[in-house]
Amino acid sequence: MKQRLLTGPVQAARAFFATEAAGGIVLIAAAAAAMILANSPLATGYFGLIHHKLGPLSVGHWINDALMALFFLLVGLEVKRELLEGELSSWQERRLPGVAAICGVIFPALIYILFNRNNPAAHAGWAIPTATDIAFALAILAIVGSRAPASLKILLTAIAVIDDLIAVLIIALFYSGTIDLVPLFGAFAVLAIMLLLNSLRISSLLVRLLLGVAVWSGVHASGVHATVAGVLVALVIPIKSLSPKAADEPSLLHKLEHGLHPWVAWLIIPLFGFANAGVSLAGVALEGETGDVALGIGIALVLGKLLGIFGAIRIACAIGWARRPRGASWPQVFGLACLCGIGFTMSLFIGLLAFGEGSAFGDATKIGILAGSLVSAFAGFLVLRFSHPSAPSH
Template identity: 40%
Template sequence: MTQARPRKTVWGLLPWPERQAVAEALRTETVGGLVLLAAAVVALLWANSPWSAAYESVRDFHFGIPALGLDLSVAHWTADGLLAIFFLVAGIELKRELVVGELRTPATAALPVIAALCGMAVPAAVYTLVAVSGGGSLGGWAVPMATDIAFALAVLAVISTHLPSALRAFLLTLAVVDDLGAILIIAIFFTSDLDFLALGGAFAGLVLFYALQRFRVRGWWWYVPLGTAVWALMYNSGVHATVAGVAMGLILRTTRDKGEEASPGARVSHLVHPFSAGVAVPLFALFAAGVGISGAALAHVFTDPEPLGVFLGLVVGKILGIFLGTYLAARFTRAQLNPDLAWADVFGLATLAGIGFTVALLIGELAFPDGSEAEHIKAAVLIGSLTAAVLAAVLLRRRDRVYRRLWEEEERDEDADGIPDVYQTGARSRGPR
């Protein structure tokens, strides 16, 4: 008797192998970035179509639990709720870098950390200079400070076929420190009307979360309800709810005990990352990037001081801050650039860091919660990020051709005598040119 094969339905669950394949794809920066980009394009098309009223209706629809202070619009659920999952993954990545990654020793972390700090300070200064000279508001000074990890790594992954792996490590470290800075800025400068009782409850929940990790308590039934409660308390405290996500990510253990196949942080990141990349961040982009794009709106980006400051901060400020900060640190301190990299690589990476999509949009919403100025700021973030991505693609493509040519030369030299150069005495090292 033959066993009946399961029927495939249009709206049913995918078979397990296909679900596994989709999840693995979403764990890669390329696919995650492309999904994010697709969501942003859909948002722009929808918001500028004859169905724009439907877009606004869906975005502003409220639901939740009013008794718990959680009656939010769809846009706020994505920005305060789903984006907390993205920051949970970012917090785990930061913890891993601090414990076993590039940030574990000062010598290896110095340059990307300095680059990240300068890449935050200079864009803020550029915005402030433009806003002051144009008589605009200083409220958006933090908008151009953020680098979007998902987009930046996706662009690098698409471009990079022969670029050195040290370039990705530099960008990842820079972006992680940048995200930590953005979280601190949100917590310190965009928090008002603190509810100290709720904040104390959130802190107590985090202490309990730490204790469960400290005593090696396992089981999702402990952590999911506790994490949800911490998030709700953090939201009601007045502190932006995404801080709860990064705090729990930093608490999760990222080292393995004897007999463990993976650390708790690695397991959570492996499970949650596909949902973050495939659902949470794209939905945030869908309801945050839907701005009206018209000739008049684009004109505001280059005439009003606030959006112009954001645009120049992303496109000019990031390059000046990251490249000059890295160069001066290598020139006047003991910090050294990775020998696999050239300064042209750093310049391309500095341009790439001007992609400030996700977190820049979030800070823009916090800095300009109401009015048409918020739409102009969003347009400036989108145009600035797109400009930075195109310039970086051109620059890094040229560097990729240089490294491909060097690789081909190495291949020809190895094929000449059948012995790889690295095994020959006196083999000449070919660094980047």
């Protein structure tokens, strides 16, 4: 009898976690929990837990520097797969999402700088509103359901993949400290060993993961942000099967991507949201320079992403350089561009790199990201919910 009573909830849970919206909903729940705790009598315990030392690093640093390296490993694997055999495997397929993603980075950065032009100390945050949270955005698109054509999901995913690639380049180029070349060369030596394993057709995933830890250690010690190690490791994971006798066997890249995805979606990203979204609103005064930072980020996410992405797509289609997504109307493309203003995970991460923990702009950054992401999410949902599809343009 007890087993029967449990069957319903277990089946419901399995059905929920099988949906595309589930990852984004769990992330939203984790961020909401962080905000509630940070503004409750339990705030001291919440912040104490995040800053509690575990060996050489605090809990927050283990999440942001170590676990997020696995997130970036997954991002790297997805980017590599999409570029080599997915939706971005040809230049023709890359053109529309490519120009949209680039403009979706430039416009928010310019708007943020405009709001903070008289505040040089805040200029380091220019990249905060340039990123799109794919899990959050796809969750909203999944909630809209069949009212949004599949072509919109494909375009959103492609834009987000290129957006992630740009974000990784920005982190590597602009948010790394003084570089110590000795451990960095050591990390590249380990990467060379991993390439040698590919040449020798040694297909051990465990060995590669252990070598990946060594790469992370070298990159972390070098001053380059440690999460870049995840992308570097992804680049040397083979996308083709190493066994000539089992060509149909899934490659190491597909195996690792499939194995990492649930851990990243259900543990790492929610933990990151829980550790970094909590901001105490007590005594926060968003005025002067801090107000400009929060307002600049929020408006850059909402309007910058919308103007950059929708404008780029509209112009590219008008001049015949690309076609509107099949079966999607212009209002639906407008709604998709709104969803791209959901910055959350990557924006919070870049905010930490730009201003550090406990800085004067830290809380303002989080408030701007949360406000801009929520406005973009609601705007995108409402536009997509009440828009109607159309025949593909020619």
